[in-house]
Amino acid sequence: MHDHSHNHHHHTYKSSEKRHLLLALLVNGLVMLLEFAGGLHTHSLALLSDAGHMLTHIFALGMSYFAIVLASRRFDDRRSFGYFRAEVLATFINALFLFCVTGLIVYHAIALLITPVPVREKEMVGIACIGLITNIVSVFLLKSDSEKDMNIRSAFMHVISDTASSVLIIAGGIVIYYKKLYFIDPLLSLLISVLILVWAWRLFKESANILLEATPKHIDIHAVKETLLSQVPEIKEIHDIHIWVITGNLYAATLHVRVANIPMAEGNSIMGKIRALLHENFSINHATIQLETDSDEKCLHQAGIHHSV
Ligand SMILES: [Zn+2]
Ligand SMILES: [Zn+2]
Ligand SMILES: [Zn+2]
Structure with a gap:
């Protein structure tokens, strides 16, 4: 993957x-x-x-x-x-x-x-x-x-x-x-x-x-979410999104994406779409996407729990 x-x-x-x-x-x-x-x-x-x-x-x-x-x-x-x-x-x-x-x-x-x-x-x-x-x-x-x-x-x-x-x-x-x-x-x-x-x-x-792994100043997290939600209708919700700079103009992102209970192959093509959108619109070329389904228990990261030590 x-x-x-x-x-x-x-x-x-x-x-x-x-x-x-x-x-x-x-x-x-x-x-x-x-x-x-x-x-x-x-x-x-x-x-x-x-x-x-x-x-x-x-x-x-x-x-x-x-x-x-x-x-x-x-x-x-x-x-x-x-x-x-x-x-x-x-x-x-x-x-x-x-x-x-x-x-x-x-x-x-x-x-x-x-x-x-x-x-x-x-x-x-x-x-x-x-x-x-x-x-x-x-x-x-x-x-x-x-x-x-x-x-x-x-x-x-x-x-x-x-x-x-x-x-x-x-x-x-x-x-x-x-x-x-x-x-x-x-x-x-x-x-x-x-x-x-x-x-x-x-x-x-x-x-x-x-x-400090701050979000790069030309990228707006809300705009990223809006773009993904509007361009990929299968996405129900996005949470725990991080976008940061490795160095110079090498950008990385991680995000959790909630979708319907679909087969893996469909999930793969959704991730491909997300990756392409992140790359084309925001120059993010190192994205890690976690897919979650409705049947999952509530994701702990949804409330940002892992962020408090
Ligand atoms: Zn996080
Ligand atoms: Zn000088
Ligand atoms: Zn999650």
Whole structure:
């Protein structure tokens, strides 16, 4: 009865995709190291913050790379879902780490706002220019693909905001050069920490929801029930329905379906219809359906009893 295909366990990725990711990782890593060393040398917290921001890129790129590598690992009886959730777990830990990075930046920014420290603004501007150039190159690399792919589009919007923050650091450095207003540097850091926080919060929310087995946000359980009840007239009632995300866009569902006291073969074709509807309308490709008949004793799960420990 478990005849539905499991081919979603085998993703195939082009090796060029892996190569592009590695290249992007290398460039971001170099710029981050440069900004980190430069931030320490010039006493610019803005540069250090931007290095922290670069770290978020490295996490994101690293996650994508990690996901490709893990998806090619075979699943077995011990880990029947393979390593899909490893990606989610890593994202959750990344988000917590980024919260710490943000806290560290805010702490130092406040200290520097109270007692500003002179920065070496000329070198600061020079290093920020290198960051700006890499961001502009990224904008042009992503621009052509951003109309086709939603993920690339969001990456594109991201590098646009990165370019803006590079420009702000350069402008800040120039103002510091002429006016010696050293509080501008921690002010810029606070701005960058907000960007990191927004990013970290998104990662935190998405991964926490997956770990809590929350219903994916684009799926409405009531709509699923309505669709099944209206499209499959044999269904009398549906209860104990769970829909959750394994990882990325791999969705799973379990549900109890009450039907008349019919032969097994008919039950099979009903389950086939349900599976097809779930797949076509809601992209759920891993559904487990429990059929129950009127003659059954009242199903305990009907009242959600197994949900209370
Ligand atoms: Zn960025
Ligand atoms: Zn349940
Ligand atoms: Zn039941």
